[in-house]
Amino acid sequence: MISNTETGVVNALRTAAIIGISVAGTVAAVFTVGALFGNLWWLFDYAANFRWQMFWLLVAAAILYAVMSRGFASVAFIVAAVINAWLIAPAWLGDQPEPGGQSSISIVQIDLFPTVDDTGVVSRWLSDSGADVLIVSGTSVNRMRSLTQSDSHYVIISAPLAQDRLGVVVLGLQSWPVEVFHSQGFAEPVYRISVGSAGGVTDIVTAWGPIGSNPQNADKLRARLDAVSQAVASAENPVAVIGSLGATRWTSGMTALREQHELRDATEGYGYLPTWSIFDVPIIGKWIGIPIDIVLMTPEITPSSITTGPDIGAGHLPVTVGISRVAAG
Numbered sequence: 001m002i003s004n005t006e007t008g009v010v011n012a013l014r015t016a017a018i019i020g021i022s023v024a025g026t027v028a029a030v031f032t033v034g035a036l037f038g039n040l041w042w043l044f045d046y047a048a049n050f051r052w053q054m055f056w057l058l059v060a061a062a063i064l065y066a067v068m069s070r071g072f073a074s075v076a077f078i079v080a081a082v083i084n085a086w087l088i089a090p091a092w093l094g095d096q097p098e099p100g101g102q103s104s105i106s107i108v109q110i111d112l113f114p115t116v117d118d119t120g121v122v123s124r125w126l127s128d129s130g131a132d133v134l135i136v137s138g139t140s141v142n143r144m145r146s147l148t149q150s151d152s153h154y155v156i157i158s159a160p161l162a163q164d165r166l167g168v169v170v171l172g173l174q175s176w177p178v179e180v181f182h183s184q185g186f187a188e189p190v191y192r193i194s195v196g197s198a199g200g201v202t203d204i205v206t207a208w209g210p211i212g213s214n215p216q217n218a219d220k221l222r223a224r225l226d227a228v229s230q231a232v233a234s235a236e237n238p239v240a241v242i243g244s245l246g247a248t249r250w251t252s253g254m255t256a257l258r259e260q261h262e263l264r265d266a267t268e269g270y271g272y273l274p275t276w277s278i279f280d281v282p283i284i285g286k287w288i289g290i291p292i293d294i295v296l297m298t299p300e301i302t303p304s305s306i307t308t309g310p311d312i313g314a315g316h317l318p319v320t321v322g323i324s325r326v327a328a329g
Contacts, residue, residue, distance in 0.1 A: 018069050024071065025061030028054045029080035036083075038252035041220035045177055048250040049211065049290050054270065055084035087250055091291075094268025097294035097302040104304045105197045106131040107204060107323065109293055111244035111276070111316040113138025113166065120146075124310045126171075127152050131320065134171040135193055136316060137208035138246045144169045158191045168208045168243070181231045183223035188225040194237060202301060203235040206243035211292065212251075215267045221246045225253040232261045238300040240266070242315060244276075244293050254294070263296040266303045266321070273308050275317045293319045302326045 031047035031138040032054050037046030047054070058081035066074040108131040112122065123146045126134050134154065136144055141163045146172070147154045156219070158178045160167035170191055190207040207228055212218035224245065232239050240264065247254050250263050256264060267273055274289030293316055295306060304322035311317060 002153070004022040012115045014068060018065070021061050021064050021068070022073060025058060025077045026055045028061065031075055032058070035250065039256075040211055042215055045218065045247075045251050046098070046212050048252070049248045051087055051248075052274070052290065053288060054087060056079050059083065060284045075216070087273070089124050090265070090268045091272045092183070092269070093148055094265070095268055096264075096266060097299075099304045100199070100327040103300040103323040104199065104322045105195050105202060105325065107133045107135065107242055107321045108318055109135040109137070109206070109242050109244070109295075109321070110314055110318040111137040111293065112314045113207065114315055116161040121312050122314050123147055125310075125318075128234045129320070132173055132197070133154040133157075133176075133192050133193065133204060133205075134284050135243060136169045136171070136234070137206075138166055139169055139223070140166055141169060142162050144171065146148075147171055148247060150198055156262060157193055160189075167232075168206060170206065179231070181227045186223050188220065188221055188227070190224065190231050192231045192235065201237045203231075203239045205231045205235070205239055205241045208244050209246045211246045211304075217246070222253060225257055229257055229260060232257075232263070232298075238325075239285075239298045240301060241294060241296040242319075246292070248290055248292050249294070258296060262299060264299065267291065267306055270303075270306050273306075273319070275308055275319060276315070277317075282324050292316070295319065295321055297323070300326060 034044035035048035038048050058077045062074040062077035062081065065071060065077065096101050108126065108129050127147055141156065141159045141242050148156055153173055154171040157170045157175055158171045159169040168191060170193060177194045179192045188209050190205065193204045195204055205228055207224050209220055209224050210217045212221040228241060232241065273291045275291060275293040277289040303325050304324040307320045308317045
């Protein structure tokens with residue numbers, strides 16, 4: 001026999017659960033819609049990075065709310081979940097132009113910040129990767145010096161002026177030309193490396209900086225993307241933008257960059273590629289990460305391959321990109 005006290009406790013717990021689900025679902029729904037207008041408020045734009053997480057939160061909220069309350073709020077949660085699904089779907093449903101017969105160039109991009117002080121494993125993996133260009137973000141010249149020792153094929157192409165300053169260190173199998181662009185009002189550099197191959201020259205544009213998690217970082221992100229835009233606009237060759245720029249494809253700045261320069265998200269069709277794990281949880285950790293390492297390309301070039309991993313103890317998973325000219329016809 002269930003006492004009135006037990007019934008009251010159950011009802012109180014049920015009410016508390018409904019309130020909690022309502023609050024979580026409402027917040028996710030508001031930020032789902034608000035992220036469509038990320039240029040109006042930095043917090044909306046920051047939320048756009050987490051559309052994958054908001055999708056699953058809204059699905060769970062819709063199901064639980066429908067079961068526990070049978071209210072109409074579950075419909076609003078479903079609508080918001082569909083908005084996120086629509087924006088996420090190209091990760092699987094998108095496609096890329098066929099690569100031509102010309103030889104491709106290979107790029108490895110990895111963000112080491114924050115990571116352990118011992119970068120021996122990282123350095124060995126990078127050295128053995130065989131990539132034409134290594135873009136190593138969130139590190140310093142001193143930490144990457146082992147990659148330029150006598151038994152290595154790599155030379156430093158560009159890096160911060162101070163040997164111990166964190167930034168982007170770009171290494172290559174040879175010393176290709178580099179141009180540096182600076183974000184207005186900030187000292188963050190944007191690099192454009194002209195990499196030659198049998199298929200022609202491709203300009204690789206890269207930068208590094210924090211995600212826009214507060215007004216100051218949002219200003220830095222905006223200035224950084226403006227400098228990236230300048231580097232792309234003034235390029236004389238096909239361009240690939242590759243790097244941990246501090247924003248995913250769903251943010252307003254990334255959307256504007258793609259539209260302004262007819263850049264294609266080269267990861268479309270390769271699935272959801274969460275290179276930065278928000279929570280280090282076994283098995284499911286990678287699925288709750290965000291795809292913050294960007295690969296964009298102009299219409300003349302296409303990825304011959306894109307892979308992420310392995311987990312070598314760095315801040316982000318490495319991204320390996322093969323770049324080819326688009327097949328004729």
